[in-house]
Structure formats: C-alpha cells, structure tokens
Amino acid sequence: MRRNLVLFSSVLLTITEWYTFFLVSQLSFIIFPIRLGIIVFILGFIGRVMGSIIFGYVGDKISGRLSITLVTISIIISSFLLIFLANNYYALIISRTLQGLSLGGEWGGASIIVSESFTNSKLRIFILSLVQLAVPIGLIISTSVIFLLSLFSIIKLWNYSFLLTIILSVISTTLILSNFEERRVTSLVKIPLVDAIRKEWKNVLIAIGIKVSESSNFYxxxxxxxxxxxxxxxxxxxxxxxxxxxxITMPFFGYLANSIGRKIILTLGLIIFALGSLFLKSDLLLGELLLSISDSALYSPQSSLFVDLFDKKYRYTTTNFSYQLASIIGGSLSPSLLALTHLQVIQIVIPYILASFICLLLIGYRN
Structure with missing residues (x-):
C-alpha cells in the first residue's frame, strides 16, 4: 500500500512539474515577442541542467527526501513570482529559471524513488513507464488551460493558472515524504558529477544521445x-x-519494452519520428499524431533505462544531468532553430535521429 502511494504521489508531483514547465513553454510562443519568448523558453532548459547538478548532488550526498523537498520549495516560489509579478521581466526570468531548477532535480528523483520502491517487481520497467505518463497528463492540463483562456478571451489572466501548481506540489510532496522509506547508499565521492563523468563518461554520452531525439520530437x-x-x-x-x-500509447509501449526489450521499442520510435517530421507541415494532424506516437515509444522506457545505466552512488546526479542536458540540445535547440529559420523539420531532426540510433547500438545496462 505504501509503495502504491509513493507511485501515485511521485507521478502527481511530476505531473505538476511538467504542467508548470509546459504552460510557460507554450505561452512563450504565444504572448511574448519572438526573441523574448525564445529567451524565456531556453532559460527553462538551462535551469533544468543546473537543477540536475544541484539537486542531484543533494540526493546523492545527503538525502533524496531533502532533494524532493527543495525541488518543491523552488517550484512554489517560482509560481508565486508569476502570480504576483507576471508583468516584471526580471521576475519572469527568475521564475522560469527556478522552474527549470525544480524540474531538473525532480524527474530523476521521482524515477529513483519509484524504482527503489518496486525493486523486486517483475513489471518494474512497465511501472516506471507510468512515471512518464506525467508528461502527457501535464501537457493535457497546460494545453487545456491555454485553450480555455483563449476561448473565453482571458489569456491575460494566464498567471493565475499557477495556483494549481502550488496546491498540487504541497499535496504530492507531503504524500511522498510520509510514505517513502529511503535506502541510503553511503557515498565517499566528494562531487558525484565529476566522478561520474570521469568513470562513466561513455554511459553519460549514451544517455544524452538516446534522449536528444525524444526531446527534439516532443518540443x-x-x-x-x-x-x-x-x-x-x-x-x-x-x-x-x-x-x-x-x-494509451505510453503504457502500451512501456509494457512492450518490458516484454520484448527497450532497444526494439526505441528503434521503432526513431523510425516513426522521421515519418512524423516529414508530414508535420503538410498535414498538421497526421504529423502531430505520428510525432506523439513516436514520443511515446521513445519516452516510455527512459525512466528504467536511465536508472539502470548508472551506479547507485551517483545515480541522482547522472540520471538528472544526462536527461536535462539532452533536453537543452534537443528540446530547446530544435524548436528555436525551426522558429528562426525556414528549414524543413526533417532537416533539423535527422542528426538527432542518427545520434540516438548510434548510441542505442552502444548501450549496456548495469545490473
């Protein structure tokens, strides 16, 4: 029962993080001038890398529980800034950076917490794919909010949407701290990220390489x-x-990854990504559906894959850092290039697809 509550609350907190991040990411292309919007958009990704280092260090060296607590405090402060100081550019920049910091530390932390709670489960890969459901759910909520604000012509009240962030963050974090029994691994490493890059640089590069295509696709x-x-x-x-x-497709691909292997599902995702990129501008709905299906195949195995790649003594740091750095390279760069140039989508994404496929061939898992 306790581990089910850990799963539920971890997914709820991750939904909250993604909802908040996506809402500003989408609004940056709607309500801000193009250059300011791109700055706001990219700042969130830079913050995510910083958060992966800061909160990853806290999780590896001190406590995962403390890391989750600090992540929640960051997202709450960020939301308050947007609610009360939405028209202040400095507050906007600080808030967006704090959003990135919070998300940068939360995703890997939630994945590790759930992984530790279901260590002996035969369906561990599938269960960890449920954490990834937070992304589509968070996006559904943020997109619905934008749709309603636009429908009722109250887009100027967008900042009050972050009241939901504050409420859900408090509820989910309280449940996590009340039910998660942490398994501490004594780490003698002074700076986990430095040691991880020195000893496992290949796995760090492989994780980044696999992630970049999905990030590019999604954003x-x-x-x-x-x-x-x-x-x-x-x-x-x-x-x-x-x-x-x-x-539907994310738990479906998560189950398939658990049954027939992660590499097969990831390869399928790359193929569909290429197809979706070809159709996006000529047939918006078809292109969007193909990219969505591709993203599910690429994303559903990621929690278990990243956790299994790295040693426990710096797992918080390396899991978060690899994920968030890949998000900058793929998630912030490709949409920005497309917005500023007239290149075809396929021209931007082919290098990502090739990089991910090569890394997929090189992958190995830590038992």
Missing part, C-alpha cells in the same frame, strides 16, 4: 507548433488530440 509537436500561422484554438485542439493518445 516540436507541443511548443514549436504554436508558432505556426494557424489559430491558437485550432493548434491547441490538435495538440490536445495528439497528446491524449499518449495516455
């Missing part, structure tokens, strides 16, 4: 798409339809 079909010359309501509807499919 193209959920954020960049809002820069198209189509009504916000229509784009919101298409994104919502596409992401709703992930409530």
């Amino acid at each position: 193209i079909f959920t954020s960049y798409v809002f820069s198209q010359s189509v009504s916000t309501n229509l784009i919101s509807s298409v994104v919502l339809i596409s992401i709703l499919t992930q409530l």
Whole structure:
C-alpha cells in the first residue's frame, strides 16, 4: 500500500512539474515577442541542467527526501513570482529559471524513488513507464488551460493558472515524504558529477544521445507548433488530440519494452519520428499524431533505462544531468532553430535521429 502511494504521489508531483514547465513553454510562443519568448523558453532548459547538478548532488550526498523537498520549495516560489509579478521581466526570468531548477532535480528523483520502491517487481520497467505518463497528463492540463483562456478571451489572466501548481506540489510532496522509506547508499565521492563523468563518461554520452531525439520530437509537436500561422484554438485542439493518445500509447509501449526489450521499442520510435517530421507541415494532424506516437515509444522506457545505466552512488546526479542536458540540445535547440529559420523539420531532426540510433547500438545496462 505504501509503495502504491509513493507511485501515485511521485507521478502527481511530476505531473505538476511538467504542467508548470509546459504552460510557460507554450505561452512563450504565444504572448511574448519572438526573441523574448525564445529567451524565456531556453532559460527553462538551462535551469533544468543546473537543477540536475544541484539537486542531484543533494540526493546523492545527503538525502533524496531533502532533494524532493527543495525541488518543491523552488517550484512554489517560482509560481508565486508569476502570480504576483507576471508583468516584471526580471521576475519572469527568475521564475522560469527556478522552474527549470525544480524540474531538473525532480524527474530523476521521482524515477529513483519509484524504482527503489518496486525493486523486486517483475513489471518494474512497465511501472516506471507510468512515471512518464506525467508528461502527457501535464501537457493535457497546460494545453487545456491555454485553450480555455483563449476561448473565453482571458489569456491575460494566464498567471493565475499557477495556483494549481502550488496546491498540487504541497499535496504530492507531503504524500511522498510520509510514505517513502529511503535506502541510503553511503557515498565517499566528494562531487558525484565529476566522478561520474570521469568513470562513466561513455554511459553519460549514451544517455544524452538516446534522449536528444525524444526531446527534439516532443518540443516540436507541443511548443514549436504554436508558432505556426494557424489559430491558437485550432493548434491547441490538435495538440490536445495528439497528446491524449499518449495516455494509451505510453503504457502500451512501456509494457512492450518490458516484454520484448527497450532497444526494439526505441528503434521503432526513431523510425516513426522521421515519418512524423516529414508530414508535420503538410498535414498538421497526421504529423502531430505520428510525432506523439513516436514520443511515446521513445519516452516510455527512459525512466528504467536511465536508472539502470548508472551506479547507485551517483545515480541522482547522472540520471538528472544526462536527461536535462539532452533536453537543452534537443528540446530547446530544435524548436528555436525551426522558429528562426525556414528549414524543413526533417532537416533539423535527422542528426538527432542518427545520434540516438548510434548510441542505442552502444548501450549496456548495469545490473
């Protein structure tokens, strides 16, 4: 019962983190001038890398419980800044950076907490894929909020949407701290990230290489798409339809990864990614659906894959750092390049697909 509550609360906190991050990511292409919007968009990714280092260090050296607590404090402060100082650019920049910091430490922490709670389960890979469901659910909520704000012509009240962040963060973190029994591993490493890069640099590069395609895919079909010359309501509807499919496809691919192997599912995801990139601009709905399905195949095995790649003594740090650095390279760079240039989507994503496929061939798991 306690471990089920840990799973539920970890997913709830991760939903809250993604909802908050996605809402600002999408709004940055709607309500801000293009250059300011791109700055705000990218700042969140930079913050994510910083958060992976800071909160990863806390999780590895001190306590995972403390790391989760600090993550929650960061997202609450960020939300208060947006609610009360939305028109202040300095507050916006600080808030977006804090969002990134919080998400950068939370995703890996939640994955590790659930992994430790279900260590002996035969369905561990599938169960960890449920953590990944937080992404489509968070995006569904953020997209629905934008749709409603646009529908009722109250987009200027977007900042009050972060009241939900504060409420859900407090509830989920309280449940995690009340039910998670941490298994501490004494670490003699002074700086986990430095030691991890020195000893496991190959696995760090492999994790980054596998992640970049999924990040590029996801932020193209959920954020960049809002820069198209189509009504916000229509784009919101298409994104919502596409992401709703992930409530089925993500656990489906997670189950398949548990049954037939992660490499097969990841390879399939890369192939569908290429197809979706070809159709996105000529057939918006088809392109969005293909990219959504591809993202599910690429993303559902990631929690278990990242956790299994690294030694326990610096798992918080390396899991978060690899994930978040890949998000900058893929998630922030590809949508920004597409928004600033007239290149075709496939021209931007082919290098990511090739890099991920090569890393997939090199992957090995730690038992």
